[in-house]
Amino acid sequence: MLSPEKLLRELISIPSVNPAFMPDQPDWIGEHRVADFLAHQADRVGLELEFQKVLPNRSNLLAKLTPAGGRPKQRVLLAPHMDTVGVVDGSKFKPKLVGDRLFGRGACDTKGSVAAMFSALMDLARSGTRPKDTEIALLALVDEENLQKGSRKFAASKKKANLAIVGEPTRNKLVTAHKGDFWLRLTTSGKAAHGATPHHGKNAVHEMAQAVDLIETKYAKALTRKKHTLLGGPTVNVGVMRGGKQPNIVPASCEAMIDRRTLPGETEKIVRAELNELFKARGLSVVISNAKDAPLVALETDPGLPLVQSLLKSLRQKQPLGVDFFTDASHLALGGVPSVVFGPGDIAQAHTENEWISIKSLNRATAQLTKFLRSLP
Numbered sequence: 001m002l003s004p005e006k007l008l009r010e011l012i013s014i015p016s017v018n019p020a021f022m023p024d025q026p027d028w029i030g031e032h033r034v035a036d037f038l039a040h041q042a043d044r045v046g047l048e049l050e051f052q053k054v055l056p057n058r059s060n061l062l063a064k065l066t067p068a069g070g071r072p073k074q075r076v077l078l079a080p081h082m083d084t085v086g087v088v089d090g091s092k093f094k095p096k097l098v099g100d101r102l103f104g105r106g107a108c109d110t111k112g113s114v115a116a117m118f119s120a121l122m123d124l125a126r127s128g129t130r131p132k133d134t135e136i137a138l139l140a141l142v143d144e145e146n147l148q149k150g151s152r153k154f155a156a157s158k159k160k161a162n163l164a165i166v167g168e169p170t171r172n173k174l175v176t177a178h179k180g181d182f183w184l185r186l187t188t189s190g191k192a193a194h195g196a197t198p199h200h201g202k203n204a205v206h207e208m209a210q211a212v213d214l215i216e217t218k219y220a221k222a223l224t225r226k227k228h229t230l231l232g233g234p235t236v237n238v239g240v241m242r243g244g245k246q247p248n249i250v251p252a253s254c255e256a257m258i259d260r261r262t263l264p265g266e267t268e269k270i271v272r273a274e275l276n277e278l279f280k281a282r283g284l285s286v287v288i289s290n291a292k293d294a295p296l297v298a299l300e301t302d303p304g305l306p307l308v309q310s311l312l313k314s315l316r317q318k319q320p321l322g323v324d325f326f327t328d329a330s331h332l333a334l335g336g337v338p339s340v341v342f343g344p345g346d347i348a349q350a351h352t353e354n355e356w357i358s359i360k361s362l363n364r365a366t367a368q369l370t371k372f373l374r375s376l377p
């Protein structure tokens with residue numbers, strides 16, 4: 001049996017870059033090679049396998065350990081994602097150990113979680129003492145790094161489970177809440193005119209500049225008055241602003257895009273209403289539209305749920321944490337599966353050029369998950 005470190009080395013060496021980032025590198029993109037590798041390992045210990053097609057040549061993998069009692073009374077999912085962000089060159093697919101740090105693309109986000117979760121499940125399968133009433137499955141997801149179509153597909157399938165532990169680098173701490181994310185497009189319209197006679201036109205860039213100033217000052221300050229116990233306050237960032245064609249033409253249109261991180265309970269309707277009220281009070285005419293295919297809703301799972309309490313106990317953690325970043329847990333929760341987030345590594349290393357994970361953190365996560373899985377009835 002591969003140790004967690006050896007398993008992670010194997011996973012890093014199998015490229016699985018999300019096709020959205022490097023479409024011209026067919027040998028590096030897609031999760032199918034990782035899914036096939038995991039399926040082969042899982043089949044050797046008798047796990048039941050199921051592929052859920054999401055996109056062409058991209059499928060979620062379910063590797064299930066059925067309960068000794070035959071019919072499960074509850075189901076637990078271990079749900080990391082297989083895709084990674086892009087790389088500068090192929091050297092990032094060659095794992096390198098320096099002290100306690102294993103470097104390589106996906107080491108932290110989230111092949112480290114894949115290795116820990118799969119190792120814990122394999123250990124239980126090999127032990128011959130599987131839970132009597134609990135089905136445990138690795139749900140290895142595709143497309144988390146782009147549109148989360150893997151978790152959206154699973155959620156839409158209405159497959160039932162009592163808990164999903166979504167793999168992300170949380171420094172071995174259990175997370176029950178994270179922020180949501182809306183990308184909104186703002187548009188202002190003016191009237192074109194010659195730059196020599198700007199008074200004959202209406203400058204759409206100037207109007208947008210006023211709107212952006214309001215967002216970054218008055219609106220951002222107002223958001224600090226909203227608080228969540230685990231997440232703090234919501235935030236807003238103006239990340240894009242573009243308008244006009246050349247200096248000697250009064251711009252007739254301007255566009256800006258904002259990132260609004262939300263708290264549980266905040267909806268797109270609420271955010272739009274806040275912004276519209278802000279602009280209206282200053283006499284600004286700004287059209288607001290959605291810049292994403294689907295909203296990314298904040299997560300908040302009840303820490304009092306029995307399985308969550310059991311997991312907290314196994315981790316020797318008194319209270320759950322909250323994080324700012326978005327995860328697949330939101331989509332699974334919206335699909336009816338109570339979801340939390342847990343995994344080895346630190347999010348600060350995710351997406352970095354020299355991504356790494358601590359082997360100590362990886363081994364600890366494996367032991368923590370093994371302890372929890374063995375405690376299940």
